[in-house]
Amino acid sequence: MANELGVRLSFMSILLPTSLTADASNLKQKTLKIGQVGRTLAIFRVNQVCIYNDDDQNVGNQEKETTMIETILRYMDTPQYLRKQLFPRMNELRYAGLLPPLRTPHHPLKNEKMEKGDYREATVLEASDEGSFLNIGLEEKGFTSEELEPGARLTIRLGESKNEDKRVVTPADRGEVNEYWGFKTTHAEALAEGLSKSKADYFIGTSRRGQSFYEAVEGIKSNDPKSVAVAFGGPYQGLFEICERQNVDPDELFDVIINTIPDQGVETVRTEEALTTTLALLNALTGSR
Structure with a gap:
């Protein structure tokens, strides 16, 4: 509209x-x-x-x-x-x-973006054929069954907590997020x-x-x-x-x-x-x- x-x-x-x-x-x-x-x-x-x-x-x-x-x-x-x-x-x-x-919304404070369904930015800490652990800015590490590239930055959606140290997450496209999610920087000759x-x-x-x-x-x-x-x-x-x-x-x-x-x-x-x-x-x- x-x-x-x-x-x-x-x-x-x-x-x-x-x-x-x-x-x-x-x-x-x-x-x-x-x-x-x-x-x-x-x-x-x-x-x-x-x-x-x-x-x-x-x-x-x-x-x-x-x-x-x-x-x-x-x-x-x-x-x-x-x-x-x-x-x-x-x-x-x-x-x-x-x-x-x-x-901006993708720069949450400690008490923000912590619930199931919330989106956050993350980086891949380690990966194997069993899945990947991610830094999601919470006390828990994020975990996804996908094997991702270590060091990569991505947007994720929070799922259920498995235990005190592990939260299931799902890689997401920025287009899914209904809030302003920052800017990408590139260059040209x-x-x-x-x-x-x-x-x-x-x-x-x-x-x-x-x-x-x-x-x-x-x-x-x-x-x-x-x-x-x-x-x-x-x-x-x-x-x-x-x-x-x-x-x-x-x-x-x-x-x-x-x-x-x-x-x-x-x-x-x-x-x-x-x-x-x-x-x-x-x-x-x-x-x-």
């Missing part, structure tokens, strides 16, 4: 450039910036974020910067009880203690590749040279998209400059290019600021998912 503005999304993908943190001078500042981005993604129920290589000369090592951004976002999306197992000591997480908590990976049915670009969001609303509504991909430029160069550098036509990549901050009062709008503004407007258009 669509809301009063006429659009109901089932999936939202966001594309951010590797130069996202190029205007931050050290790892501490980069971590704080990415923390703000992660919170925004969760607030507006983004399902996937793709870090795409934008070939910005202000980024010394594109691969290293992409890895850093991906690692911090994945760490943020991971429930605290799984982090020690999934993230060994690494330089990218030196300032992870400064990251804000997400407090270029903007066009990132858009293709999103598998969205409607593509939105953001730029100060784009059409006013309010003028674009009717066009978005008439297309009635079920999934959208929204791409952002970097702190030094916007989407049009990135497209020119990567030899692609923005009008061919996007169904619409919008300006969500017309008549901006500052010379440049930071990527994380544009992200918050744009997602807030799209949230009002699309309603709950």
Whole structure:
């Protein structure tokens, strides 16, 4: 059922450039910036974020910067009880203690998500042909008769407790969960590749040279998209400059290019600021998912 503005999304993908943190001078500042981005993604129920290589000369090592951004976002999306197992000591997480908590449904407190039928995130501790034991963030270990890959992260549904140390669980698809279940982080070698990976049915670009969001609303509504991909430029160069550098036509990549901050009062709008503004407007258009 669509809301009063006429659009109901089932999936939202966001594309951010590797130069996202190029205007931050050290790892501490980069971590704080990415923390703000992660919170925004969760607030507006983004399902996937793709870090795409934008070939910005202000980024010394594109691969290293992409890895850093991906690692911090994945760490943020991971429930605290799984982090020690999934993230060994690494330089990218030196300032992870400064990251804000997400407090999304898949990050339960100690007294939450403990009943039969509840969903939780889990990691596989050990496996054999008899089944697998999992870390489910409870005093009991989870157990499933399926042989799973040790170290893998998955979503599970809680079943009956067998004893004080063992709880039967069932591997589940995230699509089964009726709550917002966090965001997946991926990367792409270029903007066009990132858009293709999103598998969205409607593509939105953001730029100060784009059409006013309010003028674009009717066009978005008439297309009635079920999934959208929204791409952002970097702190030094916007989407049009990135497209020119990567030899692609923005009008061919996007169904619409919008300006969500017309008549901006500052010379440049930071990527994380544009992200918050744009997602807030799209949230009002699309309603709950």
